[in-house]
Amino acid sequence: MSPPxxxxxxxxxxxxxxxxxxxxxxxxxxxxxxxRQMLAIxxxxxxxxxxxxxxxxxxxxxxxxxxxxVCTGAIATLKPDDYVVATYREHGHAYAKGVPARPIMAExxxxxxxxxxxxxxxxxxxxxxxxxxxxxxxxxxHVPIAAGAAFASKYRGDGRVTLCFFGEGASTIGGFxxxxxxxALWKLPVVLICENNQYSMGTPLYRSLAVEDVxxxxxxxxxxxxxxxxxxxxxxxxxIAEAVxxxxxxxxxTLVEVITYRFRGHSMSDxxxxxxxxxxxxxxxxxxxxxxxxxxxxxxxxxxALDGLEADVKAEIEDAVKFAEDSPPADEYLPYTVxx
Amino acid sequence: xxVISYREALNQAMREEMDRDPSVFIMGEEVGYYxxxxxxxxxxxxxxxxxxxxxxxxxxxxxxxxxxxxAMVGLRPIIEFMTFNFSLVxxxxxxxxxxxxxxxxxxxxTVPIVFRGPSGPAVQVASQHSQxxxxxxxxxxxxxxxxxxxxYDAKGLLKTAIRDDNPIVFMExxxxxxxxxxxxxxxxxxxxxxxxxxxxxxxxxxxxxSRMVHTCLDAAKALAAEGIEAEVVDPRxxxxxxxxxxxxxxxxxxxxxxxxxxxxxxxxxxxxxxQVQRHCxxxxxxxxxxxxxxxxxxxxxxxxxxxxxxxxxxVVGAVKRALYLT
Numbered sequence: 001m002s003p004p005x006x007x008x009x010x011x012x013x014x015x016x017x018x019x020x021x022x023x024x025x026x027x028x029x030x031x032x033x034x035x036r037q038m039l040a041i042x043x044x045x046x047x048x049x050x051x052x053x054x055x056x057x058x059x060x061x062x063x064x065x066x067x068x069x070v071c072t073g074a075i076a077t078l079k080p081d082d083y084v085v086a087t088y089r090e091h092g093h094a095y096a097k098g099v100p101a102r103p104i105m106a107e108x109x110x111x112x113x114x115x116x117x118x119x120x121x122x123x124x125x126x127x128x129x130x131x132x133x134x135x136x137x138x139x140x141x142h143v144p145i146a147a148g149a150a151f152a153s154k155y156r157g158d159g160r161v162t163l164c165f166f167g168e169g170a171s172t173i174g175g176f177x178x179x180x181x182x183x184a185l186w187k188l189p190v191v192l193i194c195e196n197n198q199y200s201m202g203t204p205l206y207r208s209l210a211v212e213d214v215x216x217x218x219x220x221x222x223x224x225x226x227x228x229x230x231x232x233x234x235x236x237x238x239x240i241a242e243a244v245x246x247x248x249x250x251x252x253x254t255l256v257e258v259i260t261y262r263f264r265g266h267s268m269s270d271x272x273x274x275x276x277x278x279x280x281x282x283x284x285x286x287x288x289x290x291x292x293x294x295x296x297x298x299x300x301x302x303x304x305a306l307d308g309l310e311a312d313v314k315a316e317i318e319d320a321v322k323f324a325e326d327s328p329p330a331d332e333y334l335p336y337t338v339x340x
Numbered sequence: 341x342x343v344i345s346y347r348e349a350l351n352q353a354m355r356e357e358m359d360r361d362p363s364v365f366i367m368g369e370e371v372g373y374y375x376x377x378x379x380x381x382x383x384x385x386x387x388x389x390x391x392x393x394x395x396x397x398x399x400x401x402x403x404x405x406x407x408x409x410x411a412m413v414g415l416r417p418i419i420e421f422m423t424f425n426f427s428l429v430x431x432x433x434x435x436x437x438x439x440x441x442x443x444x445x446x447x448x449x450t451v452p453i454v455f456r457g458p459s460g461p462a463v464q465v466a467s468q469h470s471q472x473x474x475x476x477x478x479x480x481x482x483x484x485x486x487x488x489x490x491x492y493d494a495k496g497l498l499k500t501a502i503r504d505d506n507p508i509v510f511m512e513x514x515x516x517x518x519x520x521x522x523x524x525x526x527x528x529x530x531x532x533x534x535x536x537x538x539x540x541x542x543x544x545x546x547x548x549x550s551r552m553v554h555t556c557l558d559a560a561k562a563l564a565a566e567g568i569e570a571e572v573v574d575p576r577x578x579x580x581x582x583x584x585x586x587x588x589x590x591x592x593x594x595x596x597x598x599x600x601x602x603x604x605x606x607x608x609x610x611x612x613x614x615q616v617q618r619h620c621x622x623x624x625x626x627x628x629x630x631x632x633x634x635x636x637x638x639x640x641x642x643x644x645x646x647x648x649x650x651x652x653x654x655v656v657g658a659v660k661r662a663l664y665l666t
Contacts, residue, residue, distance in 0.1 A: 126445035136437070143405070144405020144433065145412070147405070148409020149410065155415060156415075336443050338447075
């Protein structure tokens with residue numbers, strides 16, 4: 001068998017959803033903080049990529065650049081006590097849940113001041129203070145954990161909602177299938193959010209899944225579903241809010257598929273040769289940050305105000321990097337069992 | 341003192357702990373309406389309702405993971421595997437999640453969960469339903485592995501396991517459920533990590549856990565008829581291991597035979613042999629002997645099944661080698 005002549009990208013007619021011509025109504029007061037959050041996530045990711053290339057961050061580093069609107073818009077719908085469970089591409093989710101940039105960056109550096117004291121690194125951020133239940137490195141294995149947190153909410157009747165994020169690559173593994181099935185069976189207050197960035201590592205969806213619409217899996221379980229593009233952070237927020245309300249008010253789960261795109265490779269070691277330049281460029285034109293910024297200008301935010309916001313973000317991330325650089329190295333690992 | 345079965349002892353432990361702590365619940369296949377595939381959860385649904393005795397579909401990876409997530413946010417799940425053979429499809433949840441989360445989160449999240457169910461070879465159920473997987477779990481930091489051999493130990497250790505803030509792999513002897521023994525009426529708990537001398541003797545130390553304790557006790561009886569007094573030491577928990585109770589015995593007897601129903605290569609007994617030579621070198625009068633199952637998947641036919649597993653005669657033979665009597 002001869003290799004394909006050219007790299008074939010994701011089938012254009014299948015996984016893609018064209019963005020709506022009309023964006024949902026919003027205000028500067030609502031959008032500006034979300035834009036700031038997305039920008040901070042992007043700058044955090046860029047700073048970590050730079051530190052990685054300087055050898056200051058080790059291991060695997062999976063960047064979310066291009067997908068920021070999904071975690072930002074989705075987590076904006078939550079109350080502080082609600083739970084978030086995420087994958088190994090989770091720096092943005094932790095930040096959106098309220099974890100400051102400093103301990104995130106220090107964790108990537110493997111420092112004592114890191115969020116998990118240098119024990120977890122990029123893939124395993126956890127924060128009890130914000131109910132961020134972790135970043136997990138085994139694809140799909142965290143979906144049942146999210147269902148478990150939701151099970152506890154139902155058991156206690158505490159009214160909390162759990163958001164579970166995963167990629168479309170997780171939709172082919174058992175953990176996803178079983179988590180989905182049990183969440184539906186027991187009516188658990190969880191929103192399962194598939195961030196479909198169209199490539200499970202280097203493999204496009206059409207080569208992994210017979211039916212490319214991941215949200216259709218909900219049908220077999222009698223579960224509510226939704227599917228839309230993740231270009232507009234307000235749209236993400238509105239649509240996820242519907243699912244969160246459903247979970248909170250009726251206990252019913254929802255499977256939501258958000259079509260998005262990562263601008264960089266799967267991890268730092270991936271040059272992304274399986275995609276065409278044209279495809280990447282096309283998605284870069286749909287950059288959710290540019291879109292939010294343009295919208296803010298349309299809504300009347302001044303360039304001065306935007307410049308101020310952007311300078312503030314720059315300072316925040318520079319401070320986080322300096323904090324990580326100046327922090328002492330990790331110095332102890334815990335005994336692996338809880339002392340009685 | 342009342343005499344009850346191993347099965348009833350486990351049932352009492354769960355009932356008492358569920359009475360004591362409303363955050364304890366049971367989840368697994370057939371644990372509720374069916375009263376448990378092996379009847380260990382008999383009557384619990386009636387007492388505690390569907391909220392706390394949850395029948396799960398056949399989805400070990402899914403419900404084991406639900407247990408882990410629920411434990412992270414403060415519940416205390418008991419996850420029943422119909423047999424530990426089925427834990428293999430949930431092993432990602434046990435090893436990659438339950439065992440790691442406390443350390444990975446720098447101590448922010450604990451996972452107080454018990455994975456329990458029958459383990460070890462049963463009778464003529466062939467290779468996929470007849471195996472002893474404790475060596476797999478005992479290798480993993482972050483877990484505790486408990487394997488009681490008597491009704492008394494089963495009850496006391498399960499109660500402790502349910503109260504422990506760590507993930508516990510609690511492996512019950514599939515062929516021990518009907519075994520009876522004395523269990524006090526008054527409440528008691530037993531510490532995890534403490535072994536027990538099941539029979540005293542001066543000539544040789546037999547180390548065994550779960551069903552093999554009883555094979556060793558039978559062997560000790562046969563040896564006594566020949567004037568050889570064997571001491572039978574049951575570590576009861578394989579992680580953490582009570583090295584002291586074993587070493588104290590071997591220092592007294594000078595000889596050690598380790599009996600396990602698992603496979604020989606990299607089996608748990610090899611670790612005990614290491615610990616014995618490390619702690620008792622100057623006291624040993626003979627090389628440490630191991631008795632294990634044969635290095636094959638379990639056959640179905642009864643005669644072959646017996647041949648593969650350690651029998652009393654195999655233990656007696658190993659003891660005689662250790663005593664240079666053969």
